[in-house]
Amino acid sequence: MKRLCYLLLAFASFWGCIPENGLVEALELGVEDNAPKFPAEEGTYSLKVLSDGLFSASITDGDWLSFAGTGSRSVEASGDCALDLVYEMNRGMRRTALLRLERGRKVVEVVFTQEGFFAADILFPDKSIMLESSAGDASVKILSLYRDDELEIEVDYDGEQYWISNLHKVNNYLCFNVSDNNSDKPRTAVISLSCQSDPKVGAQVQIQQLGREMVLKPLSFAALRDMQPLEGTMELEDCFVIEGIVSGDNAQGNGGEDLNISASSQDLTLSERTLYIQSADGSLGFRVILDTPQDNIASRYDHIRLMLLGTELKCSENPLRYDIVSVTRANILSLEQGAPSDLPLKEKSIASLTDGDIYTYVRLRDCEIPVRKGPFVPIDIRHTALMHSYPMVIRDINGDNSHIMTNLSAAWQRDGEGLPQGSGSISGVIVHETCDNFEWDQNKMEEKLSEGVSAEYITGTGDIGRYQIRPFTKEEIALEEDFSKGFSSLLMEIRYFYNQDDGKLVQNFADGRLYSTYPAVANPMMDSSVKGLLEVINGAGELGNMLVWRDWTHLGPMENGEISDPYRGNGVVDYYGVQSEWEPYSGVATTALVLKSSAWYSNSDWKTLANAWTAIVSTEGLTRDNFPLSVQFGVFNGLGQSIGAPRHWRLEYSTDGSLWKAVSDYTVPDFPVLSNRKAWQCPAPKYISITLPEDPALLDNSQLRIRLRPYVNKGGNSTTYDGGSIISGKESAMNYFAIRYNK
Numbered sequence: 001m002k003r004l005c006y007l008l009l010a011f012a013s014f015w016g017c018i019p020e021n022g023l024v025e026a027l028e029l030g031v032e033d034n035a036p037k038f039p040a041e042e043g044t045y046s047l048k049v050l051s052d053g054l055f056s057a058s059i060t061d062g063d064w065l066s067f068a069g070t071g072s073r074s075v076e077a078s079g080d081c082a083l084d085l086v087y088e089m090n091r092g093m094r095r096t097a098l099l100r101l102e103r104g105r106k107v108v109e110v111v112f113t114q115e116g117f118f119a120a121d122i123l124f125p126d127k128s129i130m131l132e133s134s135a136g137d138a139s140v141k142i143l144s145l146y147r148d149d150e151l152e153i154e155v156d157y158d159g160e161q162y163w164i165s166n167l168h169k170v171n172n173y174l175c176f177n178v179s180d181n182n183s184d185k186p187r188t189a190v191i192s193l194s195c196q197s198d199p200k201v202g203a204q205v206q207i208q209q210l211g212r213e214m215v216l217k218p219l220s221f222a223a224l225r226d227m228q229p230l231e232g233t234m235e236l237e238d239c240f241v242i243e244g245i246v247s248g249d250n251a252q253g254n255g256g257e258d259l260n261i262s263a264s265s266q267d268l269t270l271s272e273r274t275l276y277i278q279s280a281d282g283s284l285g286f287r288v289i290l291d292t293p294q295d296n297i298a299s300r301y302d303h304i305r306l307m308l309l310g311t312e313l314k315c316s317e318n319p320l321r322y323d324i325v326s327v328t329r330a331n332i333l334s335l336e337q338g339a340p341s342d343l344p345l346k347e348k349s350i351a352s353l354t355d356g357d358i359y360t361y362v363r364l365r366d367c368e369i370p371v372r373k374g375p376f377v378p379i380d381i382r383h384t385a386l387m388h389s390y391p392m393v394i395r396d397i398n399g400d401n402s403h404i405m406t407n408l409s410a411a412w413q414r415d416g417e418g419l420p421q422g423s424g425s426i427s428g429v430i431v432h433e434t435c436d437n438f439e440w441d442q443n444k445m446e447e448k449l450s451e452g453v454s455a456e457y458i459t460g461t462g463d464i465g466r467y468q469i470r471p472f473t474k475e476e477i478a479l480e481e482d483f484s485k486g487f488s489s490l491l492m493e494i495r496y497f498y499n500q501d502d503g504k505l506v507q508n509f510a511d512g513r514l515y516s517t518y519p520a521v522a523n524p525m526m527d528s529s530v531k532g533l534l535e536v537i538n539g540a541g542e543l544g545n546m547l548v549w550r551d552w553t554h555l556g557p558m559e560n561g562e563i564s565d566p567y568r569g570n571g572v573v574d575y576y577g578v579q580s581e582w583e584p585y586s587g588v589a590t591t592a593l594v595l596k597s598s599a600w601y602s603n604s605d606w607k608t609l610a611n612a613w614t615a616i617v618s619t620e621g622l623t624r625d626n627f628p629l630s631v632q633f634g635v636f637n638g639l640g641q642s643i644g645a646p647r648h649w650r651l652e653y654s655t656d657g658s659l660w661k662a663v664s665d666y667t668v669p670d671f672p673v674l675s676n677r678k679a680w681q682c683p684a685p686k687y688i689s690i691t692l693p694e695d696p697a698l699l700d701n702s703q704l705r706i707r708l709r710p711y712v713n714k715g716g717n718s719t720t721y722d723g724g725s726i727i728s729g730k731e732s733a734m735n736y737f738a739i740r741y742n743k
Contacts, residue, residue: 127206
């Protein structure tokens, strides 16, 4: 049997038994990996064994591990082979198992480690329990990696003292006694278990005891919703109880919407105070808002029993959704640790979403992020008091659009990686959230002003669609990284450009034209074929990329609110595959700006409504199978103190260059005015995706035209969203433009 030396050295050394003739018999036995590690989810593992004969294998510690196909914990095998093992889901903490291999006197041990859903070294699987009012014995399960003599127990009472006694640990249970509760109200205590050598390591369990004659009244999700069928808020003054599953948490900083209170302040605790709970079948859900972050003791996948006494049920319409507010940890009767498999999964397309899906966990299938530039949250972080979460546009294979809602505090929002460019699924809780920075309702503002509300404190008017999705981990944005692994491709795209000094892809600013950077040709001005271009029509040939135009698409990484490496670049490459041309605006870690070839292209000549951005592209070779076609772009008006550019725009197309057909209207926000911030100003590009109608004339057309133009003479001013006229000389800009088709 041929063996290479380095392969032999990778395995445990071999010792044999000594036969009667005194010669040493070398026995071969080893493994490729003697310390495999598994994730918390269940799965299989193939252990490669190197042996020159018969050997036995037995699992001596760890009942969660077995041999595949047999369910046995011991097998025999011979020669070089692979042992297939099955490991169960670990709903608790990290754990180990031991596999012992024997061949004669040769013994090899393999230690398997499996991560748990909880990384803590001390854990109460049930974080809250409810007891009857009468005295008696009670216990709660505990998991710990420490010896009993290393643990310290404390009790903290909320109100009445010392009704818990005789605390002691028996095996994996913490046991205690409770006295009678003669009050008409429930009482609460928190038991803390910590490590004596490191008090920071510990866990807590909430113990509640019902008041005398208190009777819990279970309610279904539907029955609770029926109690408040119309918009409004009602107080719940009875011991109603609902049971559900917690579908998300704030472990990666995206647990819920951080609410704007005014144009300069936010409630940044709301994400920590938000729970989404849904019924066991996933058909209905509630958003639960707790009073403080400390009240939120639940974790994702927990099975929760929530008592509604003292809370409020809030119903909102268009779309219909329900919040439970004024909730404290005392309302949490019980929390039983769950697992991902406990959460029902609904798979839907964007168009099939209904109001019943709001606050439930859904997987949106066949989706993509149709913007190939920047991070998930491309915000100028000098203005985070104005905007703390970002709606990144998504579309699905049918051409329907929505948004991923991502907080500036989310772990992946600017982690040094780019947006995934392929397609796949996106999972999370369906929500209805507004974004004043993208849209603004001037009529609602006028109503609030007439009611005496200060303009500074008017928020929540920015409707960006009926449904959005809020993921809780980056892994739930399960899109392919590779652009080629998507359902769509590009007719044209402009995501960067170079001036003549760069010696790369030359853009002709003199005649007001930008050429497609994907697909692209090396010298578009010398190539007579139409590869895709964007030009200013009736704009006096003005097209600019001045140094003042900056781009907040730097990828990070961001740590503690600052870009930790401002010179890393933003990850977008040019036609030649060069990335070094991208430069940060400065070394200041808090700017997150990209300068030079950052692809803000602007025009300030909007004196008449005949002026427009116009794209010309070829659709030759496309058929009905390539529908739908769609257009994506990133826009904003002005910079710093500059306001007054057009607010209301329209996308149109022409198949013959003369007759134009309207497709969709949209608005372009103003960049924040530093000395006079308004809720409707946006410190980021607003990315938009518009699907074109399935008009056969769009296909096989050598010069399809798409134009973006102002259609009403309205712009912003210092006091209103669109109460002024368009001001000459005020720039409107784009940092991205693309036209897609399905492959």
